[in-house]
Amino acid sequence: MALTDVKTAANRLTELLAGLDEATARGDSVLPGWSRGHVITHIANFSRAMTRQVEYALRGELVEVYDGGRPARDADIEAGAHRPAAELIADLNDAITALLAAWDRVGADDWSLPILHRNSTLAHGIDATWRELTVHTSDLSLAVTPADWPAPFCAHLLDFLRPRTPDGVHLVLHPTDGPTWENGTGEDHVLTGTLNALTAWYAGRTPDSPVDGRRPELLPWP
Template sequence: MTGPTTGPTAGGPALAAVLDAGQTRLRTLLDGLDDDAVRAPSALPGWTRGHVLTHIEGVGLALARQARYALRGKLIEVYDGGRSGRDAAIEAGHGRSAPVLTAALGDALDEIEASWAAVGPDDWDRPVSYRDGTVTTAGLAWWRELEIHTADALLGPTPADWSPELCTHLVDFLSARVPDGIRLTLGTPGDAADDTWSFTRGQGTPVLVRGRLTDLAAWLAGRVPPRALTGDPLPTLGSWP
């Protein structure tokens, strides 16, 4: 399988639409959060829900800034202060009270939505500093971050709710984690003729891992799949690309 060239991964209106839907969904999930909910554990070890929401706030603003500056013909660093600046902002922000944190995230979503809404049909190929890519590259990163971390926040949506388009994109992007020396094939159960799907990456010892597409994507993303995969032992994945 190779990455699709249509739909959200091609940028343009399809990517703008999934970003808008994800941002709108996150807004609805923030309603009614209290301090206990913000301090509760997330799906990420060592991180509370407040850590995850603060990270969404920061990464969303950082990637929106990539698009905003690209429209001016300028390049800018993803995070002020680089990775250490990102980490410091999460540590400084996760302990905020629920009203302060959710208001800040709401304000961030206002800015994020405005930035992506300003991207026109001819703007998606403009260069950005993120991965030396384009506005589409930054938009896809925000799609991944938004969908994965919304699930990490344990506010309702889970990886089982990820769309087929997102899952195939995650598999393609995250297949870089396949270790050297392994020819990994991922496959779905194929309960019906149109359910069968497969993806192969790498060279070496053949390893077959089967499961539902959402579970395969969750595993490659370093999350616990909602349903068990077959393939024992599962290979140890490398770092996030």
């Protein structure tokens, strides 16, 4: 994963939301119970949280991802989701600008520095940034869908989500436009479709084209 991929995802998101009006901001996202305002607020809050992870890591320090943990994270999303559209976008743009600037300060020898986000490293943190920006852009239910996810991103997301395959299941994905992907052991579940459709299904999103085969019940996101 390269920083250029994160910047491309960030640009796609900000361009998609340029000129957001009130009705669109209040409209439903694809995430149950969340408006687009909720998704935008979450991305902005995540961006600030990850910026802090980067800044502290570069100083040789660790800091919690969200002060107050998951309850405070969820409360902040709900509190910010209903702001005027212009305020939502200004906040998002400021947060993403700061995050990209933070990633620009990471040197070649810094990627192994630890962070508390998933108890991982800066290298994993930039992957998480790529996932958050890319997946949630399609969650806005605007012009971008999982069918627009780049093939390298689909490959990355499938591998990240391997823990979703339940015990006793040998999951085989046969993309019509890519190599076969397998995970787990046990009863065979063979699915076919485009790479993007299969990845969308595995990510818990609605595929834009058919996925054929017997689908197992997946575990939550890791």
